[in-house]
Every structure is written in structure tokens, then in C-alpha cells.
Amino acid sequence: MTLILIVALLFSSCAFIVWSFSKFHHPARFDNNLGRHFIAIIDAGHGAFTHFGLLDEGATRYGVKEADVAIAIAKKLQKELERRGWIAITTRDGDFTPFGLIERARLSSLVNADVFVSIHLNSYRNGKPHGLSVHYWSEESRPLAKLMQTRLCRTLGLKDRGVVRQPLTVLTWASVPAILIELGFISNPAEVRRLTNTKFQDKAAKAMADTLTMWACGRCDESTPCSPSIRPTR
């Protein structure tokens, strides 16, 4: 009887040691090498304070503020990514953030993120220009920029204004693949109506999340499309 107890005790101790060891070496949430989770920094454009203590709300047209549309879509994108197994961190949760542009970009290296995505709306002095463009800086960001541009234009039926290599602060300071999406023109009357529509925002967030997931899974080839429900978690 004593022998059985000793064996049982030894067995459970061994099991506990193996369990703690595996937990310590393979933290389920943060080990990208195991493909369990990808990490995204989602930057809702604007919402920082300027040197004069004024809040930067981006462009305002037809009573719509760029910063408000950007955060609405950023929050939806966060939820969509979480549904697909991502850890998604936003640079602001409300009207304003203490983070400037460089701090926002630096968050990507602080949390060892896989990708940085900034959401903005374009604007012009007249209401004519419309369409979507994706901006990038580093060469490693280019494939994602192209994929996002193609898929968003197709899904949302927006004019394709192409990908643009541009040294924007959030892109040059990001240590990971980084893109800035100008989702449409707030200065175009038809486009601003769509951009403020909840269904359009949902569709845009889903298309962004699907594209990021496809890209992250390394299946960016348009000829072999992945299921939208694909999850990086194995």
C-alpha cells in the first residue's frame, strides 16, 4: 500500500514538473514561433494633442471627423482580428491618446508585434477625388500593402489609387511590416456617406482582418485563396 502511494506521489510530481516546464517554455499566448497567436498594433489615425494643447482630429468635412471614423473602424478591426485568433492592440481607445506618432510606431517593437496597421481617411480641397490607397515604407511592408490594396478595393468596390511608398512617421519608425490605409476620401460626398455607414465599416474591418490573416499565414498568393475563417491558432 505504501509502495503504491509512493509511486503515485512520484508520478504526479513528475507530471507536475513536465507540465510546469512546458508552460514555462511555451507560453500559449505569446509564442509566435509556434503559430499560436499573431500580434497586431492597430493605429486609429489622429487623436493626439498638438504642441498648443489642441486635439488633432484629422480632416473634418460635412460634419464628419476623420479621427471618429478611424477609431470606429479600428475597434471593429480589433474585434475581427481577435475572432481570428490574433492579439490586437489599439493605440487609442477613445477620442484621444497620450501617444505621439513615434510612440505609436514604437509600440510594435515593445510588444514584439507582427504587424502595424494605421487607419486614416484621405481628403482634398474639392470633392472630386475618391478611392483607396495603401502607404508603406520598408520593402518588407510592400507585399502586405499590395495585398491589402487589391483586396480592399475589390471587396469594397472603391477606386484603386495604388500603393504609395512614403516616409510617413508611423511607417518609418515601426520595426515591423507597417502599412497606412487611406480608406477613402472624407472630402468626397458619396464616399463620406459610405465611410460613416456601419455596414460599410463592418465590411471594411472584416476584409482587413481576412487580409492580415492571409498574409500572416504566409498564403498571400491570390491564386490560392484561404478561407476567411482560417485561424493562425493551431
Ligand SMILES: [Zn+2]
Ligand atoms: Zn489622417
